[in-house]
Amino acid sequence: MSRPQQITVLGATGSIGLSTLDVIARHPARYQVFALSGFTRLSELLALCVRHSPRFAVVPEAGAARRLQDDLLAAGLSTRVLVGEEGLCQVASDPEVDAVMAAIVGAAGLRPTLAAVEAGKKILLANKEALVMSGALFMQAVRKSGSVLLPIDSEHNAIFQCMPLDFSRGLSNVGVRRILLTASGGPFRQTPLAELAHVSPEQACAHPNWSMGRKISVDSASMMNKGLELIEACWLFDAKPSQVEVVIHPQSVIHSLVDYIDGSVLAQLGNPDMRTPIANALAWPERIDSGVAPLDLFAIARLDFQTPDEERFPCLRLARQAAEASNSAPAMLNAANEVAVTAFLDGRVRYPEIASIIEEVLNLEAVVAVDDLEAVFIADAKARQLAGQWLSRHGR
Ligand code: NDP
Numbered sequence: 001m002s003r004p005q006q007i008t009v010l011g012a013t014g015s016i017g018l019s020t021l022d023v024i025a026r027h028p029a030r031y032q033v034f035a036l037s038g039f040t041r042l043s044e045l046l047a048l049c050v051r052h053s054p055r056f057a058v059v060p061e062a063g064a065a066r067r068l069q070d071d072l073l074a075a076g077l078s079t080r081v082l083v084g085e086e087g088l089c090q091v092a093s094d095p096e097v098d099a100v101m102a103a104i105v106g107a108a109g110l111r112p113t114l115a116a117v118e119a120g121k122k123i124l125l126a127n128k129e130a131l132v133m134s135g136a137l138f139m140q141a142v143r144k145s146g147s148v149l150l151p152i153d154s155e156h157n158a159i160f161q162c163m164p165l166d167f168s169r170g171l172s173n174v175g176v177r178r179i180l181l182t183a184s185g186g187p188f189r190q191t192p193l194a195e196l197a198h199v200s201p202e203q204a205c206a207h208p209n210w211s212m213g214r215k216i217s218v219d220s221a222s223m224m225n226k227g228l229e230l231i232e233a234c235w236l237f238d239a240k241p242s243q244v245e246v247v248i249h250p251q252s253v254i255h256s257l258v259d260y261i262d263g264s265v266l267a268q269l270g271n272p273d274m275r276t277p278i279a280n281a282l283a284w285p286e287r288i289d290s291g292v293a294p295l296d297l298f299a300i301a302r303l304d305f306q307t308p309d310e311e312r313f314p315c316l317r318l319a320r321q322a323a324e325a326s327n328s329a330p331a332m333l334n335a336a337n338e339v340a341v342t343a344f345l346d347g348r349v350r351y352p353e354i355a356s357i358i359e360e361v362l363n364l365e366a367v368v369a370v371d372d373l374e375a376v377f378i379a380d381a382k383a384r385q386l387a388g389q390w391l392s393r394h395g396r
């Protein structure tokens with residue numbers, strides 16, 4: 001048998017990182033952990049290193065690196081600790097690495113993910129913000145390096161599974177009419193609008209169907225997550241925003257659908273557990289056990305569908321506008337959202353103000369072309385500055 005594939009897991013201490021390591025551990029003959037990264041949860045990172053014996057571990061700064069290196073030596077491990085973005089880019093692009101799980105949350109994941117793309121790695125893309133920020137440049141880099149880009153987001157993984165193999169020829173050339181992106185509607189789907197000003201971060205993070213990191217949980221509650229996913233789908237599948245329709249499906253059993261011109265609609269179903277898309281992408285085009293229980297259709301009994309209400313979910317409208325405007329707009333949308341969600345999680349802004357902050361940032365700054373990564377980071381920084389001004393003006 002050939003040697004096990006070497007896998008780097010960026011964001012190993014997070015929800016996707018842990019699910020990835022769970023799938024990898026089920027298949028020791030196929031996969032070996034090459035590198036793991038953490039950011040704040042460094043005792044968890046140490047425990048993961050003890051469990052998976054990676055060649056490298058990456059932490060944000062030198063002091064933490066020294067402490068982890070000492071602990072690893074004391075545990076009898078030869079794992080080498082690297083530091084910061086440079087360390088992340090190194091383990092993402094090392095010649096020995098076969099695949100990189102990009103599971104850092106937010107803009108912080110962009111440079112390491114691009115480093116993996118440029119090195120021609122197989123990319124398992126969970127970090128949707130990286131693609132949203134830099135869409136055209138990211139996809140150009142994928143084409144240039146010949147990197148295989150596999151979506152981990154459950155919806156995009158579902159769409160990927162329902163698309164014909166040659167979908168890169170363009171949707172209209174392969175008979176696809178539109179993509180139907182399903183959304184659970186999150187914890188506030190039925191909350192009276194007047195109560196939304198008083199919901200807490202804990203309520204926002206209590207997703208009815210999925211267990212996820214805090215930032216994406218808030219994004220799911222506001223449906224900014226679906227907005228980011230709409231932009232993500234446009235880049236992954238070369239679709240226009242008008243070809244992607246969002247459908248609320250509260251059970252989260254159908255993970256998305258592809259509607260063909262002959263009237264066929266293909267869907268992918270499964271229990272809401274990220275180990276399914278992770279296993280699908282890790283083994284693609286083969287199939288492996290993910291540890292996910294088989295779907296019990298009789299227990300589910302019914303599947304419901306609704307149109308999203310943009311008054312309840314203004315972030316979805318803002319994201320669609322940014323998708324239409326393209327250029328710097330998605331990077332601005334993403335950065336303003338990151339600032340607003342952090343402030344909400346810290347208790348500094350109320351839930352409806354997340355959308356107010358993003359809308360103000362998008363209205364204040366003109367959309368410009370982004371021809372290189374520097375322009376992306378300029379748009380990102382400008383949006384963070386404008387969102388920061390909103391917070392200071394409101395005394396937060
Ligand atoms: P978590 O918050 O659980 O994990 C985030 C990971 O990123 C952690 O390992 C964290 O380290 C690390 N991290 C955070 N900030 C930084 C930084 N500035 N620099 C380097 N590393 C950092 O998030 P999730 O696992 O839920 O989500 C990860 C990505 O996957 C997101 O982009 C999300 O949108 C996407 N995704 C997640 C899904 C899910 O079900 N969870 C579903 C679909 C997509 P530490 O914990 O040590 O601080």
Ligand code: MG
Pocket residue numbers: 153154155229
């Ligand atoms: Mg998703």
